[in-house]
Amino acid sequence: MNGERRVLVACGTAIATATVVAEKVKEIAKEAGIPVKVVQCKAAEVRGRIATFDPHVIVATTPVPKDLGIPVFNGVPFLSGVGMDALKAQIIEALKKA
Amino acid sequence: MKATQKQAETRQPWVREDLVIVPMRAKSAADAIAQLGARLQTGGFVKDTWTQATIEREKTFATGLPTPEVGVAIPHADVEHVLQQAIAVGVLEKPVEFGEMGNPDSTVPVRIVCALAVARSELLVTLLQQLVEMFQSPGVLSQIAGARSPAEIVEIFDHHIQIE
Numbered sequence: 001m002n003g004e005r006r007v008l009v010a011c012g013t014a015i016a017t018a019t020v021v022a023e024k025v026k027e028i029a030k031e032a033g034i035p036v037k038v039v040q041c042k043a044a045e046v047r048g049r050i051a052t053f054d055p056h057v058i059v060a061t062t063p064v065p066k067d068l069g070i071p072v073f074n075g076v077p078f079l080s081g082v083g084m085d086a087l088k089a090q091i092i093e094a095l096k097k098a
Numbered sequence: 099m100k101a102t103q104k105q106a107e108t109r110q111p112w113v114r115e116d117l118v119i120v121p122m123r124a125k126s127a128a129d130a131i132a133q134l135g136a137r138l139q140t141g142g143f144v145k146d147t148w149t150q151a152t153i154e155r156e157k158t159f160a161t162g163l164p165t166p167e168v169g170v171a172i173p174h175a176d177v178e179h180v181l182q183q184a185i186a187v188g189v190l191e192k193p194v195e196f197g198e199m200g201n202p203d204s205t206v207p208v209r210i211v212c213a214l215a216v217a218r219s220e221l222l223v224t225l226l227q228q229l230v231e232m233f234q235s236p237g238v239l240s241q242i243a244g245a246r247s248p249a250e251i252v253e254i255f256d257h258h259i260q261i262e
Contacts, residue, residue, distance in 0.1 A: 015219045061199060
């Protein structure tokens with residue numbers, strides 16, 4: 001693994017839930033010692049952002065297309081607290097593999 | 099004048115007793131949203147478009163959260179439908195199904211409905227962060243679900259939601 005990992009966080013409006021999830025992703029990446037750059041967008045903008053930002057991982061709180069060719073994680077456990085530890089582990093693993 | 103207004107706005111509690119329905123009986127998520135929307139409208143917190151806008155938004159961006167023990171939903175509309183910040187809270191006797199956030203094929207049985215009236219989007223971020231912390235604090239949701247009076251609900255929210 002080398003260099004910064006890029007994470008795209010998508011939600012309905014790119015404001016509320018995406019911000020909460022983006023903060024969590026930064027936090028867990030820091031704990032794992034992985035440098036990350038996190039960008040937020042609306043679900044409808046995901047394809048466009050893939051072209052410009054080229055993320056290694058996508059975390060979404062709203063449905064996004066499944067055929068993106070990039071690992072996509074449902075970020076809702078960061079909001080509900082249920083399944084959060086498993087999600088953290090999966091994201092970290094995906095970031096390490098990227 | 100502007101500073102005074104701002105101060106008044108930030109000090110005002112998010113939940114008031116007249117915005118709490120406990121126990122609440124609702125036939126559906128839309129019914130629960132409509133009942134809470136009516137309280138928000140009577141209190142002068144939202145425009146008469148809020149309820150319909152929130153019900154519509156729920157179809158695209160569902161807000162049911164599969165939180166531990168007790169399901170929660172945080173229905174809300176865009177800022178243009180809001181006049182003043184507040185949260186109306188309904189504690190349902192029997193759960194109603196809300197769509198699950200991020201998972202359109204699934205629903206969550208919800209007993210606690212927090213209808214959010216937020217007039218500025220950056221405030222929604224802060225509020226959501228505090229709500230998420232609150233939902234994840236052990237026992238808090240059971241405490242809300244077990245509350246018997248609006249005053250108890252107001253106290254719990256006041257304790258957890260502190261936005262300066």
